[in-house]
Amino acid sequence: QLQLQESGPRLVKPSETLSVICTVSDDSISTTNYYWGWIRQPPGKGLEWIGNISYSGTTYYNPSLKSRISMSVDTSKKQYSLNLTSLTAADTAVYYCARGPRGEDWFDSWGHGALVTVSS
Amino acid sequence: QSVLTQPPSVSGAPGQRVSISCTGSNSNIGAGFDVHWYQQFPGTAPKLLIYGNINRPSGVPDRFSGSKSGTSASLAITGLQAEDEADYYCQSHDKSLSSWVFGGGTKLTVL
Numbered sequence: 658q659l660q661l662q663e664s665g666p667r668l669v670k671p672s673e674t675l676s677v678i679c680t681v682s683d684d685s686i687s688t689t690n691y692y693w694g695w696i697r698q699p700p701g702k703g704l705e706w707i708g709n710i711s712y713s714g715t716t717y718y719n720p721s722l723k724s725r726i727s728m729s730v731d732t733s734k735k736q737y738s739l740n741l742t743s744l745t746a747a748d749t750a751v752y753y754c755a756r757g758p759r760g761e762d763w764f765d766s767w768g769h770g771a772l773v774t775v776s777s
Numbered sequence: 778q779s780v781l782t783q784p785p786s787v788s789g790a791p792g793q794r795v796s797i798s799c800t801g802s803n804s805n806i807g808a809g810f811d812v813h814w815y816q817q818f819p820g821t822a823p824k825l826l827i828y829g830n831i832n833r834p835s836g837v838p839d840r841f842s843g844s845k846s847g848t849s850a851s852l853a854i855t856g857l858q859a860e861d862e863a864d865y866y867c868q869s870h871d872k873s874l875s876s877w878v879f880g881g882g883t884k885l886t887v888l
Contacts, residue, residue, distance in 0.1 A: 696823075703779060704815075704823065704866055706877040719876050753822055762870050762877060763813040765834065767822040 659683055661754050661768035668774050675741040675773055679754030687712055687732040692757050694764055695728070695739045697750040709757070710737055744775045780805060781867050781880035788886040789857045797883045799850045799867030805878060807848035810870040814843055814852045817864045826865070827852060854885070862887045
């Protein structure tokens, strides 16, 4: 069964850049069958889609975050990553990585999530 | 404020049927984009419950069903069980925002 695991710093300072990595347990990241996404959830609040990336590196970002986001994929390491710049307290959230079937717009497998706190 | 509107909370007694609405607009649900539903227990990741408006992934009980009409969608749960107590989120695509969007979430309480 597919497992996704988020890793990265849990405390980041305002104005700095957050880097989170998602490690995929199988080889599906190297196929054309899926895309790979990031979703976040501020404490006690709802879900917000951040963006997606394909195995070839094609990205699709949430326009509201697009100016601060970059994503990349490293199929040799079975990893993909999210960078979010110019952090503020409003970026404090649980960051989830998730997988979705190519051509569809839902996520069928999710990581456990990583709580990232933006604070000085 | 979410593009997709859900009631903050719903409740029902064991064995009853409850429904959770997801109201959008002609920019998302009404434009023909599919609606998907996720179930989330406290402290855990969301789990796909319904995809493509009406389809259940393998392992999801048939007590859960989805529907879509016009600019709205609904998740129905029949034979309510205590273990169904969770938060439920709808998700779709919005063409005006060029973005995937989630509803604000609905907390289901089993009385």
